[in-house]
Amino acid sequence: MSLTLVIGTKRFSSWSLRPWLALKVAAIPFREIEIALRHPATKAEILQHSPSGKVPLLDDDGLVVWDSLAICEYLAERFPAARLWPEDGSARAVARAVAAEMHSGFMPLRRDCPMDVLADTPLTEIPEEVQADVARLEAAWTDCRARFGAHFGDNSAAGGPFLFGRFSIADAMMAPVVTRLRTYHLPVGPVARTYCDAVMALPEMGEWVAAST
Secondary structure, three states, X not given: OOEEEEEEOOXXXXXXXXXXXXXXXXXXXXXXXXXXXXXXXXXXXXXXXOOOOOOOEEEEOOEEEEOHHHHHHXXXXXXXXXXXXXXXXXXXXXXXXXXXXXXXXXXXXXXXXXXXXXXXXXXXXXXXXXXXHHHHHHHHHHHHHHHHOOOOOOOOOOOOOEOEEEOOHHHHHHHHHHHHHHHHOOOOOHHHHHHHHHHHOOHHHHHHHHOOO
8 A cells, every 4th residue: 555645735725634634643654745836837746646637636556536525535435444434324424414515615714714824814804704604614513513522423432522523534624624713813602612722732733734834
């Protein structure tokens, strides 16, 4: 087995963070290739690895998987012992729904609050559409914590601070949003704040931020 993950600049690439974090938290060995974004040669460099012309991309001994969520799904199947999805069917269904909603939605938040893990840029005025996105995120996080956060979908697993107790792909998908809330000082309630603190306290998140330039 030889996994290579091609990512964009850590400071800005929210989509790259998602599978990178899943790999790191699951302790799955991989090689990393980081391509500098926002440069004239960026597109050509990415095309050397990715048929879509975008990052991230996972290469597993010649099998190429692109798109953040597709990579995470592949990792869950390839490494079942990592338990990247909840084992309980109901919890797993909700986790997948949360991850998919993040994957396809929240466009105003993405547009007005792009990821920059090194910035500290409080918004003086929060657009209504961004407020609505944050409210939806907070509602989803609160619901997941209330229904599933005390366990991971089986009777033997201990609870944890993440959406479904233990870290899962749902948390990997939400991690870039957590950095946005911090960067732009977007207000959330106590449940969401505690969840954000748990994500940012991950050693792997600290590693990502420390390596950002």
